Amino acid sequence: MPAKDAFAIGALSAETGVNIETIRYYERIGLLRKPARSAAGYRLYQAGDVARLCFVRRARDLGFSLEDVRRLLALADRKSRSCEAAKEIAEAHLEAVRAKLADLRQMERVLAATVKACGSGTVPDCPLLGALGRLA
Amino acid sequence: MPAKDAFAIGALSAETGVNIETIRYYERIGLLRKPARSAAGYRLYQAGDVARLCFVRRARDLGFSLEDVRRLLALADRKSRSCEAAKEIAEAHLEAVRAKLADLRQMERVLAATVKACGSGTVPDCPLLGALGRLA
DNA sequence: TGTTGCGTCTGTAGTCGCTACAGGCTGTAC
DNA sequence: GTACAGCCTGTAGCGACTACAGACGCAACA
Structure with a gap:
């Protein structure tokens, strides 16, 4: 059951400043986990996804490679x-x-x-x- | 008639410090003109080619894009x-x-x-x- | 009830500047 | 003769996207 406040990829893109194509690319390479889907197959995101993608964006802004970002994300998850x-x-x-x-x-x-x-x-x-x- | 002092790609590479594969790549994209060939199909270079490739290398070292290098080469040719x-x-x-x-x-x-x-x-x-x- | 027009989907190919093969021929030294 | 280095072509991979094509979904307005 996707939460009520789910939103599509365009909103995530607007919220984070990350290009839609780039978001899909991140998903494809396994940097972002696959989101829930609507009946029609639209990706459905939640607030946590915004935080995660912002993390990625900030790390990228600091010049970290995607491989580094992947590791940093894992570390942040492990707390x-x-x-x-x-x-x-x-x-x-x-x-x-x-x-x-x-x-x-x-x-x-x-x-x-x-x-x-x-x-x-x-x-x-x-x-x-x-x-x-x-x-x- | 290739001049007597012609040499193969390995020598050009050693002379200029540019990787063999990179030289072939430059030729493929038309940055370097196609050299003469030996009977067996080996590329045969001359002193002028060393100068030209050094020019390219220096420009690359300064961070110019290959497109810029192409233009600079053309300008240098036009004298x-x-x-x-x-x-x-x-x-x-x-x-x-x-x-x-x-x-x-x-x-x-x-x-x-x-x-x-x-x-x-x-x-x-x-x-x-x-x-x-x-x-x- | 159309239909317009945007949003989203997948999949593929292009960008830049190389670099690294695979699989085959050549040229030389012993 | 045979080993081994050097050269050949052609293709695919890298990183980090970006840009389509072609199809479907969805909301609004006449």
């Missing part, structure tokens, strides 16, 4: 007192973020310098293209 | 005196890089704070999981 496992996941991810940050900063520096070298575009032999390499 | 078009591409990309940088910095801040809140993992009710949202 284990200590959060060592969660912390491990987050720390590993934080390191990855910092590595990517360093890469991007480097890119930014080089790009900015290169663009600047181009000045107003009146330089003969574009230094930007030159920086990438002479062809033949 | 047009002014580099306005190249500058436009680079500036647009630089902006995208900066946007991503801002995103990542935000992620880093939140993640670092969250991990820190977890402390040594002895806190009851993991604040990390809590930050993502209560389930049920």
Whole structure:
């Protein structure tokens, strides 16, 4: 018996800001459990599903992979007192973020310098293209 | 008539640091032109191909999309005196890089704070999981 | 009672930039 | 001759969606 306050996928999408197709995708890959269905086959969600999907969205916003999200969800479900496992996941991810940050900063520096070298575009032999390499 | 100093794909890969499969991929999508072939069908490259592929690699290292790389290559080929078009591409990309940088910095801040809140993992009710949202 | 128009369904294919096979041919060294 | 590395094509997989096509459901309004 689906509760009275059940709602369809469009409402869940609106509530969480997660695309409808993405919600179905999450279900397909087993990140979200399969919801109840109406007689016509419509997915029927409840308040708990909103919370769960918001959790996923926040984790995704923080850049966690879906695999990480899956693990974090499992941990949150288990309500284990200590959060060592969660912390491990987050720390590993934080390191990855910092590595990517360093890469991007480097890119930014080089790009900015290169663009600047181009000045107003009146330089003969574009230094930007030159920086990438002479062809033949 | 392929020049005497022609070499196969493995050498091009070693020379440029670009994976063999990636080179073939670049050729398939038309980023690199099709090289001459030996009697047995082996790809035969020349010095110019090394320069070209290095150009691609540097651009990729700077985060340009393959579509951007394609355009930059075309510009470099045209040897047009002014580099306005190249500058436009680079500036647009630089902006995208900066946007991503801002995103990542935000992620880093939140993640670092969250991990820190977890402390040594002895806190009851993991604040990390809590930050993502209560389930049920 | 239509019919309009949106919402939802499934299933498949496309995106980006590779990467990894499988299964076969080539070229060289011993 | 035979072992073994290198090369070939073609296809499928990755992550995380996104975008259809084509069919059905449902509520409102004339």
